[in-house]
Amino acid sequence: MIAVYPGSFDPVTSGHYDVIVRAAGMFERLTVLVAGNSSKSPLFSSEERAGLVRQACADLENVSVEILPPTLLVEYVVGHGAKVIVKGLRAVSDFEYEFQMALLNRHLQPGVETIFLMTAAEHAYLSSSIVKEIARLGGDIHGLVPEPVRVALAAKFDQEQAKK
Ligand code: PNS
16 A cells, blocks of 8 residues: 655654654555645755655655645545555644644545654654754754755755855
């Protein structure tokens, strides 16, 4: 069975990576789907975000990484021959938004199920936004993100500094 793990991944964190590894162990194939989120203006382009997920997941044989074209997630999932959407849940605060999306996705495409994996406790406090803030302010993000992401964030913020 194929599962799809969608998200903004701007950038992929160690919390996302943990969900990817666990989901990859549950399904024959896992597609990590990098999607734009219309309410956020991303730091990395879709191609950069997908490239970073690819580097982080290079050792995971049944994981592939794609970019969501301008279409609904459930349309992509069905077109991809998948029936399951995987999402990670960190805390109660994630629940309402995730519940809304899961119910709307089921309304749009009743044949597709959303399953939730609880985050590993050590990643419960992590988010892409907070990691970007720490990196922007020069803090240490070792361990909070896969190593290629740490390097890419450092390069991004070095470029920003150089422009000032
Ligand atoms: O990492 P995020 O920002 O929580 O991911 C949100 C994402 C990309 C999964 C969501 O915005 C999404 O599914 N976008 C694709 C467009 C779509 O199908 N929207 C309707 C969802 S009910």
